[in-house]
Amino acid sequence: MTSQSVREETDFSEEQRAGLYHAIVNRRDVRGQFVADPVPDAVLARVLTAAHFAPSVGFMQPWSFLLISDPAVKARVHEDFTAANAEAAAMFEDDRQATYRRLKLEGIREAPLNLCVTCDRDRAGPVVLGRTHMPTMDLYSTVCAVQNLWLAARAEGLGVGWVSILHPDRLRDVLEIPERVVPVAYLCLGYVSHFNTKPDLETAGWRARLPLEDLLHFDRWGGDGDGRAEAASLRDAVRKSMAGVRNGVIS
């Protein structure tokens, strides 16, 4: 069986595969483009279902979804953001700080819905299959749920922004989250006027997209493939794949 015939056997049409890649490439961390249109229940349900189908260590499914639409709760979270953001800004020097202060970094009040995705570390008892040697695996599972949700939202035309400039303990207080439960992600969610073509931080000149071919290692950290043709060939393929993305698709 040739590799090509294996490819042809996948249960995805070209258009379905393109849909996944379209979501991956055009997903944005949305802070400034939210509109007030409510999110229909059926749409929100699909997005949450996508999150629930994330992988989880020991099939633990440690996530919960705390949906926030009460303006008073949003206002308290926004207050925390404002305090944390002032602390954060002060950590950057000179020009960098000036740029930082110009960035819009959250859409807490504008987004019709805020969503805190949490991890209940005790959901499956103290010993969890696959968590015994990597205790952070349940937090990582919860992040996989966030990424599923983010991609599904993009395909539904919904913007999502992850706000991490918050004191987690303060967030726990505001949302009455118990000790055993970790607030992993605080998301703003809603329809948007448009999706930007590039990440805001790339557009602002904060940092550039790194060349993917420089991030590959072979068989050990720093391993360049020992001159093997396979390594050079993969680097070329990665360069081509990344160049193709300039048109918004992976192909």
Add this chain to the structure above:
Amino acid sequence: MTSQSVREETDFSEEQRAGLYHAIVNRRDVRGQFVADPVPDAVLARVLTAAHFAPSVGFMQPWSFLLISDPAVKARVHEDFTAANAEAAAMFEDDRQATYRRLKLEGIREAPLNLCVTCDRDRAGPVVLGRTHMPTMDLYSTVCAVQNLWLAARAEGLGVGWVSILHPDRLRDVLEIPERVVPVAYLCLGYVSHFNTKPDLETAGWRARLPLEDLLHFDRWGGDGDGRAEAASLRDAVRKSMAGVRNGVIS
């Protein structure tokens, strides 16, 4: 503008959206179905490109991809798995331990490719936009890259299994990973004979899929929406969405 008209304005065809959901619902943690067919460079490049388009805190892109095909390196990692797995098995009691010992939990040697996805915590200097108050955000960004890769692999017909029953320090030694870099995920990757319809742990009766509607909270932890019609309506929509998935799609 009605919500329906917003929906119709998305830049996804129905089939493209279905493709994303198909990948999300039918992605599996593959341990036992790998075949030896090599993964073509172009396919592997697309999957790595998908990972590289993950969100990252402060546009840090902290990930690297360590590709392992050397059987000697795989054998050393497999030795570590065997030792860690024996320790893990002993933590479970009686029947549970017997079930645990019957489970196949990795495909390190059978999968043509192993892939360690790492997080370089120093990639963007000591102060990172968005990481100031949540220091784990760069690890979470790396997990988002893993999930993108996992979904892309599924759409390409490639299975991926995340092996977390490993001592991270031992993995660091075997792969010569420097101190500042965290090995976040050790993945087995390759074409598969088939994808199972359910998670292995669900099939084995280890744990059941949780009802998603029980994982929703409104405005605060434990908040049931205070009898608001919106909360009941969303719970109904979530139940319907999850029931629809029995046919392998989200709709």
